[in-house]
Amino acid sequence: MLILAIDSATPVAGIALLDEEKLIREEFINYKKTHSETLMPMVDQLLRDCERSLQDVTALAITIGPGSFTGLRIGLAAIKGLSLAAGIPVVGISTLDVLAHNIAFGDALVCPLLNARKQEVYTAFYDNYNYYPHRLSEEMACSPQEFTYIALEKAQELGKSRIILLGDGYYPYSELFADHLGDKMLVAPSHLMLTRASALGSLALERVIRRDFDEILTMRPRYIRLSEAENKLGRGEL
Amino acid sequence: MKDVFILGIETSCDETAASIVKNGRQILSNVINSQVAIHQQFGGVVPEVASRKHIENIAVVVNTAFLEAGLSHEEIDAVAVTTMPGLVGALLVGLSFAKAFAYGLNRPLIAVNHLQGHIYANFLEHGNIEFPAVCLVVSGGHTSLLYMKGISDYELIGSTKDDAAGEAFDKVARFLGLGYPGGPAIQKAADQGQAGLYHLPRVFLDRNDFEFSFSGLKTAAMNLWRKMEKSGNNRVEDLAAEFQAALVEVLVEKTIRAANKYGVENILLAGGVAANRDLRTRLGESARQRQLNLYFPSLLLCTDNAAMIAGKAYHDYVNGHFAPLNTNAQPSLFSL
Ligand SMILES: [Zn+2]
Numbered sequence: 001m002l003i004l005a006i007d008s009a010t011p012v013a014g015i016a017l018l019d020e021e022k023l024i025r026e027e028f029i030n031y032k033k034t035h036s037e038t039l040m041p042m043v044d045q046l047l048r049d050c051e052r053s054l055q056d057v058t059a060l061a062i063t064i065g066p067g068s069f070t071g072l073r074i075g076l077a078a079i080k081g082l083s084l085a086a087g088i089p090v091v092g093i094s095t096l097d098v099l100a101h102n103i104a105f106g107d108a109l110v111c112p113l114l115n116a117r118k119q120e121v122y123t124a125f126y127d128n129y130n131y132y133p134h135r136l137s138e139e140m141a142c143s144p145q146e147f148t149y150i151a152l153e154k155a156q157e158l159g160k161s162r163i164i165l166l167g168d169g170y171y172p173y174s175e176l177f178a179d180h181l182g183d184k185m186l187v188a189p190s191h192l193m194l195t196r197a198s199a200l201g202s203l204a205l206e207r208v209i210r211r212d213f214d215e216i217l218t219m220r221p222r223y224i225r226l227s228e229a230e231n232k233l234g235r236g237e238l
Numbered sequence: 239m240k241d242v243f244i245l246g247i248e249t250s251c252d253e254t255a256a257s258i259v260k261n262g263r264q265i266l267s268n269v270i271n272s273q274v275a276i277h278q279q280f281g282g283v284v285p286e287v288a289s290r291k292h293i294e295n296i297a298v299v300v301n302t303a304f305l306e307a308g309l310s311h312e313e314i315d316a317v318a319v320t321t322m323p324g325l326v327g328a329l330l331v332g333l334s335f336a337k338a339f340a341y342g343l344n345r346p347l348i349a350v351n352h353l354q355g356h357i358y359a360n361f362l363e364h365g366n367i368e369f370p371a372v373c374l375v376v377s378g379g380h381t382s383l384l385y386m387k388g389i390s391d392y393e394l395i396g397s398t399k400d401d402a403a404g405e406a407f408d409k410v411a412r413f414l415g416l417g418y419p420g421g422p423a424i425q426k427a428a429d430q431g432q433a434g435l436y437h438l439p440r441v442f443l444d445r446n447d448f449e450f451s452f453s454g455l456k457t458a459a460m461n462l463w464r465k466m467e468k469s470g471n472n473r474v475e476d477l478a479a480e481f482q483a484a485l486v487e488v489l490v491e492k493t494i495r496a497a498n499k500y501g502v503e504n505i506l507l508a509g510g511v512a513a514n515r516d517l518r519t520r521l522g523e524s525a526r527q528r529q530l531n532l533y534f535p536s537l538l539l540c541t542d543n544a545a546m547i548a549g550k551a552y553h554d555y556v557n558g559h560f561a562p563l564n565t566n567a568q569p570s571l572f573s574l
Contacts (some may be wrong), residue, residue, distance in 0.1 A: 034566060036330050036333065036334060036566050036567060037564045037565075037566045038564070039334070040334075040337045040338060040341060040563040040564070041562075041563045041564050043338075043341070044341065044563055054341070054342055069286065069289070069290075069327070070289070070326075070327050070330060073289055073290075073292075073293045073327070073330065073331050073334070074330055074331075074334045075334075076293055077293055077296060077330070077331045077332075077333075077334035077335040077338070078334045078335070078337065078338040079338070080293075080296060080297045080335055080338070081334070081335040081336065081337065081338025081339035081340075081341070081342060082338045082339075082341070082342045083342075084297055084300065084301070084311075084339060084342070085311060085338070085339045085340075085341070085342025085343045086342040086343075216297060217297045217298050217301065218294065218298070219297075220290070220293055220294045221293065223290075227284065227286035227287050227290065228286065229280050229284040229286065229287055230287065233279065233280065
């Protein structure tokens with residue numbers, strides 16, 4: 001059973017091919033080429049290298065958000081095109097879940113942070129005591145300060161002495177985080193810092209086995225935020 | 239030669255569209271999901287909102303195009319998509335979908351210039367257009383005159399120095415509180431008014447070239463309206479009629495002059511503003527007086543659609559002009 005995982009939610013472009021629990025191949029690029037140019041050639045190359053074709057793939061997995069609005073749409077549009085053309089079902093997984101999945105075990109509070117620009121981060125809080133990320137909160141967009149207040153509160157509440165930060169939302173505010181979180185703060189090592197398509201595929205597996213697929217025709221990214229214009233209009237979803 | 243079926247996809251602005259066209263001529267389906275009602279509340283197209291609607295709708299629209307054409311996915315020969323010009327986020331949804339869909343079906347991808355699509359809309363409906371011809375492309379982003387020797391063989395002989403015709407319609411309509419989109423709004427108001435009661439300039443009509451400028455006309459219309467309001471006159475219909483007449487007169491005159499200068503007998507009209515009734519009628523009259531043939535698409539094919547994209551792509555298909563998987567959107571490539 002093959003899972004093809006595609007991640008373009010952040011500046012990282014990632015593709016992974018998994019045969020159930022076994023990772024066969026993974027591509028990871030965190031370099032300034034646009035996803036629009038790189039993503040499909042990456043898919044093509046990966047399948048060729050593994051002597052597989054799209055027809056061999058059992059399910060597709062995609063990071064569904066939060067993340068860069070355009071990046072999310074490029075990935076989801078590609079997934080919709082592949083799914084519709086080849087009749088392959090799709091599983092959409094939260095970008096924050098995928099990032100949190102980089103940390104397995106341990107009793108620290110796991111805090112994936114995505115750079116949401118406008119002086120904010122996308123985040124949620126996780127407990128990873130048994131391999132899989134267990135989400136303890138809603139996904140949210142908030143200021144880095146606000147994040148630290150909630151993180152400290154959560155850690156207190158759950159009796160956790162350590163708070164692990166990871167994700168590209170860490171870098172721009174590293175000093176602020178260090179100031180606010182003090183010696184409670186741990187930062188993931190660089191190889192665990194960013195979203196990995198392999199982690200996406202790993203999380204998707206459980207849903208593929210349950211045949212818990214998303215409705216491809218109406219599937220949309222989870223933006224968390226309204227567009228600027230909708231905000232200005234001062235109302236909810238259109 | 240075997241029949242060629244091409245799926246066209248268009249998401250350059252605020253319409254999510256898919257269409258299947260046979261042999262570059264026969265439209266088997268033409269599905270358009272318009273977002274006009276959504277953008278109306280913002281007073282214009284909001285790029286982020288447009289992109290969000292495109293990703294929600296794209297798969298449904300493509301599916302519907304197949305259902306209406308009565309074809310299975312495997313029966314198409316190529317996937318064509320608009321890659322330029324347009325709103326970058328909007329283009330990327332259609333392009334990313336199209337690439338993956340073509341890849342999934344193992345069919346070639348064809349990149350189509352939106353404006354060439356608008357021009358091609360004429361060939362979908364008129365079988366006997368002969369070259370050479372002069373083509374006036376008028377839309378929200380463009381006002382250009384082309385001298386055409388073939389479908390893909392043409393030169394730009396003039397274009398707008400500032401606002402495009404459609405843009406001027408939109409801006410003046412918004413200023414006058416007539417709503418969005420501006421073209422139909424101004425036309426509707428103008429129907430109730432009379433041109434000539436006031437005078438607005440025919441910009442560049444005195445120049446012997448094929449350049450246009452509508453920014454000055456727009457400003458003049460706004461200034462005139464302020465003056466009218468001050469003097470207690472709020473006959474916005476008369477102003478709309480004069481504005482439309484001033485804009486259309488320049489388009490018509492320059493197009494006819496171009497036809498004369500280049501010695502062509504055929505004139506094509508293309509783009510969203512080609513739906514304007516005053517423009518169609520006046521250009522038609524002028525052309526008839528000089529025994530020139532005027533072609534324009536039906537109203538449905540004037541506005542953004544994917545049939546024109548699939549149609550144009552047929553000629554690329556025949557000539558083997560395919561696009562690679564790393565093709566990117568070129569939002570600001572405004573040249574034709
Ligand atoms: Zn257009």
